Amino acid sequence: WNKSLHLHVGTQAVQGTLRPAWARHKVLARSSHAIDPSDMGHDDATPLTAIDAVLSELKANAPGRGARLSVVLADAHIHFDVVAGDYRDASERQLQSIAPACVAELLGDMAVGQVVRWQLQPDLHHLLICSIATQDIESMVKAASRHGLSLASLQPDFCMQWNRHAEGISNGTSVFATTNGDRAMIACVLRGTVTALSAGLCIEDEYNVQTNPPAKHPLDSRADRLLASNGLDISSVSSFVLVAPEFSERGLDPRWTIFRPDQEAS
Numbered sequence: 001w002n003k004s005l006h007l008h009v010g011t012q013a014v015q016g017t018l019r020p021a022w023a024r025h026k027v028l029a030r031s032s033h034a035i036d037p038s039d040m041g042h043d044d045a046t047p048l049t050a051i052d053a054v055l056s057e058l059k060a061n062a063p064g065r066g067a068r069l070s071v072v073l074a075d076a077h078i079h080f081d082v083v084a085g086d087y088r089d090a091s092e093r094q095l096q097s098i099a100p101a102c103v104a105e106l107l108g109d110m111a112v113g114q115v116v117r118w119q120l121q122p123d124l125h126h127l128l129i130c131s132i133a134t135q136d137i138e139s140m141v142k143a144a145s146r147h148g149l150s151l152a153s154l155q156p157d158f159c160m161q162w163n164r165h166a167e168g169i170s171n172g173t174s175v176f177a178t179t180n181g182d183r184a185m186i187a188c189v190l191r192g193t194v195t196a197l198s199a200g201l202c203i204e205d206e207y208n209v210q211t212n213p214p215a216k217h218p219l220d221s222r223a224d225r226l227l228a229s230n231g232l233d234i235s236s237v238s239s240f241v242l243v244a245p246e247f248s249e250r251g252l253d254p255r256w257t258i259f260r261p262d263q264e265a266s
Helices: 048-059 092-111 134-146 157-168 218-229
Strands: 003-009 013-020 029-034 068-073 079-084 114-120 126-133 150-156 173-180 183-190 193-201 237-243 256-259
Touching: 003 048, 013 048, 029 048, 048 134, 068 134, 068 157, 079 092, 079 193, 092 114, 092 126, 114 134, 126 134, 126 150, 126 193, 134 150, 150 157, 157 173, 157 183, 157 237, 173 218, 183 218, 193 218, 218 237
Parallel strands: 003 068, 068 150, 173 237, 237 256
Antiparallel strands: 003 013, 013 029, 079 126, 114 126, 173 183, 183 193
């Protein structure tokens, strides 16, 4: 119980760290294993081979049972939505019924077997919704059990980074983005409220900075489209915040303030 394991299940690799339970920033051991595409079958989206390999290596540095396991899933494993409405007088029970209905409308038949979570945004007019396959949760519970661990938390990468950096984001109009592998999650933020989202591929190799004029970085293009689709002028945005691991800044507009995943906002 005096140690905790932190697991990040990305799109290309599974990474883990072992830390003392009382010192979140101190690292006792690290492990990383690439995800074999053949390990990502149609009926099992969780890369169990890579997860087991990382947990085995970390457990070798934490003998005994009962260590707490915290898991962060790349946003590619999660479905997100933001729904606008007047929720000022809505009860928790009403919101609990709205969120699954929105997921059902978004995913259709795929909504069966999804666990839905929601958060009412500070303006009381936007409901942030995410859903994850029950099978993915059960896979992580079983993986923790196999290694004698207690699954303490499981959350999307976007939510973890948003909770970490939200207080440092401007009170005006902002763009907040996270990337993992070749995918990006971008949020339009108005006075601390997530009002719109855009998620999808953001492959740097798809553009050439040698063109005249230079082509926009895919992340910049996606951010600009999100703003335009919500009737916002780029000049009205006071800050652009990006959280990205080992991100190539080649061709990226200098408007972005970039943090690494384990870096705290100042």
